[in-house]
Amino acid sequence: MVKKFRLGTPFDxxxxxxxxxxxxxxxxxLDLTQGERCVVMFSIxxxxxxxGLGEAVRGINKxxxxxxxxxxxxxxxxxxxxxxxxxxxFIIVSGKKKFGLFVDFPGxxxxxxxxxxxxxxxxxxxxxxADFYYIDGDSERDIVKQFRKIxxxxxxxxxxxxxxxxSCWGYSKQSDFTAVRDKHRKNNLPLDCxxxxxxxxxxxKDFTVNxxxxxxxxxxxxxxxxxxxxxxxxxxxxxxxxxxxxxxxxGHEKGYFCKNADSTDFECGVWPGTVGLPxxxxxxxxxxxxxxxxxxxxxxxxxxxxxxNEPALFYSKTGLEKAKEKLKDIYTKEIxxxxxxxxxxxxxxxxxxxxxxxxxxxxxxxxLVCHKDVHNLYxxxxxxxxxxxxxxxxxxxxxxxxSRASYIGAHRTSGIWFGDNYSWWSHILLNLKMLxxxxxxxxxxxxxxxxxxxxxxxxxxxxxxxxxxVFTPLMRNHRALGTRAQEAYQFDNTQDFADVLAVRYRLIPxxxxxxxxxxxxxxxxxRPLAFDYPDDKLACEVEDQLMxxxxxxxxxVYEQNKSGRTVYLxxxxxxxxxxxxxxxxxxxxxxxxxxxVALNEVPLFIKENxxxxxxKPALNTAELNxxxxxxx
Ligand code: MIG
Numbered sequence: 324m325v326k327k328f329r330l331g332t333p334f335d336x337x338x339x340x341x342x343x344x345x346x347x348x349x350x351x352x353l354d355l356t357q358g359e360r361c362v363v364m365f366s367i368x369x370x371x372x373x374x375g376l377g378e379a380v381r382g383i384n385k386x387x388x389x390x391x392x393x394x395x396x397x398x399x400x401x402x403x404x405x406x407x408x409x410x411x412x413f414i415i416v417s418g419k420k421k422f423g424l425f426v427d428f429p430g431x432x433x434x435x436x437x438x439x440x441x442x443x444x445x446x447x448x449x450x451x452x453a454d455f456y457y458i459d460g461d462s463e464r465d466i467v468k469q470f471r472k473i474x475x476x477x478x479x480x481x482x483x484x485x486x487x488x489x490s491c492w493g494y495s496k497q498s499d500f501t502a503v504r505d506k507h508r509k510n511n512l513p514l515d516c517x518x519x520x521x522x523x524x525x526x527x528k529d530f531t532v533n534x535x536x537x538x539x540x541x542x543x544x545x546x547x548x549x550x551x552x553x554x555x556x557x558x559x560x561x562x563x564x565x566x567x568x569x570x571x572x573x574g575h576e577k578g579y580f581c582k583n584a585d586s587t588d589f590e591c592g593v594w595p596g597t598v599g600l601p602x603x604x605x606x607x608x609x610x611x612x613x614x615x616x617x618x619x620x621x622x623x624x625x626x627x628x629x630x631x632n633e634p635a636l637f638y639s640k641t642g643l644e645k646a647k648e649k650l651k652d653i654y655t656k657e658i659x660x661x662x663x664x665x666x667x668x669x670x671x672x673x674x675x676x677x678x679x680x681x682x683x684x685x686x687x688x689x690x691l692v693c694h695k696d697v698h699n700l701y702x703x704x705x706x707x708x709x710x711x712x713x714x715x716x717x718x719x720x721x722x723x724x725x726s727r728a729s730y731i732g733a734h735r736t737s738g739i740w741f742g743d744n745y746s747w748w749s750h751i752l753l754n755l756k757m758l759x760x761x762x763x764x765x766x767x768x769x770x771x772x773x774x775x776x777x778x779x780x781x782x783x784x785x786x787x788x789x790x791x792x793v794f795t796p797l798m799r800n801h802r803a804l805g806t807r808a809q810e811a812y813q814f815d816n817t818q819d820f821a822d823v824l825a826v827r828y829r830l831i832p833x834x835x836x837x838x839x840x841x842x843x844x845x846x847x848x849x850r851p852l853a854f855d856y857p858d859d860k861l862a863c864e865v866e867d868q869l870m871x872x873x874x875x876x877x878x879x880v881y882e883q884n885k886s887g888r889t890v891y892l893x894x895x896x897x898x899x900x901x902x903x904x905x906x907x908x909x910x911x912x913x914x915x916x917x918x919x920v921a922l923n924e925v926p927l928f929i930k931e932n933x934x935x936x937x938x939k940p941a942l943n944t945a946e947l948n949x950x951x952x953x954x955x
Pocket of ligand 1: 631
């Protein structure tokens, strides 16, 4: 049962769609204190586990660390971090007593989950106006379903968005894109989408296309479509300040950009140089921005990714001025160690600074709201602005859209990707661990940058990563500018890549069907083993395997130089290895096993009396035969 408790007068985050009457706050089952900040506290027992918080570092069981809800442009997903791009304020406490808690609050939250005191959870809100949803249930999965029911149905992308996708920050001219298309074809590597990063634009201006690079963009898009390739351009949150650029001019004239306290436009520096930040919390601005996507949909574009929408700020005008003053001041002194650090930090610290987030305002139905108090909604509302436009204009399931920043609620209009990871082995595992947590919060269409965004990839790392990406709804290989090329054809053993990618297409009917069912039923595609086998102590501690759908379990190899891995089976299963059109299978009993998995194989464990449909391999979703299926 879901109970709602309202404290003060919360901001309407639009996270919850169900109309639930609030109970008296004095009946709230957890200890709640109000001061300058609201603190929720409860004690946990030695073996209690805590799940949730969506996109975050460290374990599937989140106990023992302190997290923050604060959408952050965080390029290093290391274990010391407290916040990444999304703010997903939902947890499930799993012990003798099981309950779910959703803190619907758009400002900063600190989640001390047994970090300061191992037996205590302390949730501190940066404010006193919030809705709390407390959910009782029989099982974790049941609690998730109840939660998902009140937040509304998850976004479903078009079918082709389940194909393999190639991206790279650096593809810029037309021939870069056709080369990627042709080299995949030539090497028998399937592909459905190629991404366009910021370089396709004219001076990084949203809703423009560089005419020198793309003299006839519309024909180019349709030519790619004739080859069954969808081009997916990026849209950044900030709008370049440039006179004569209609998007800027209109936004400025109509007052659609975020404002300083003195009602002038808040200006900051991102890729385009100085930008205005669209006020996505303002309904009119939201509609206006959403309808700008028309410029690209008119040219045949049917997919987008929204970036930099935490929002990421390299600097603000005032931040830069202050840093300059500080530098000037230090400059007149003798440079010792401390002044050296001072100089270094003066510039480094102005990026994404709290001073800036506290200094600008949104216009919400005529009322000024400080950004800091609603920060976690910015990216979500940006993506809603696009998603709502697409639904109005094209209907459901027509346009692919996913975002970097998010808040619960955005799961109804878009997917998410997990941002700037590294080409590190540990990040394969991090990818796996985030899946169930974001599923709990409604985000089903999701995935990480396969192969890793930052740093240089190696062929074996990419193959192992692809072998888990085969199961994630968003299967996109993406990397940063200046890193080693990581398209599947860049390595000598191209056939190994073809073998793994073929498996994706063989599994698409299964993945798609499971995805749709989970969207319809408010279920999770990926679950921790602890959800399915709560009485099995070993299963509860597994952090590198996941249950997928009703039928199977996945357990990828994620370590370097390993020809296999140890896996725990909580019940008897069939161990299947898929590679190209080949399948091998072996029955294994409950318990611990060592299984060998070659670099060109995808391991999968199927429960007894369950079957999985397989299609014939195909080179894209348009050519995929979804009717003549065989079964494992
Ligand atoms: O400051 O557009 O996460 O996927 O390639 C970096 C360039 C901006 C961050 C995104 C990444 C994208 C990159 N962007």
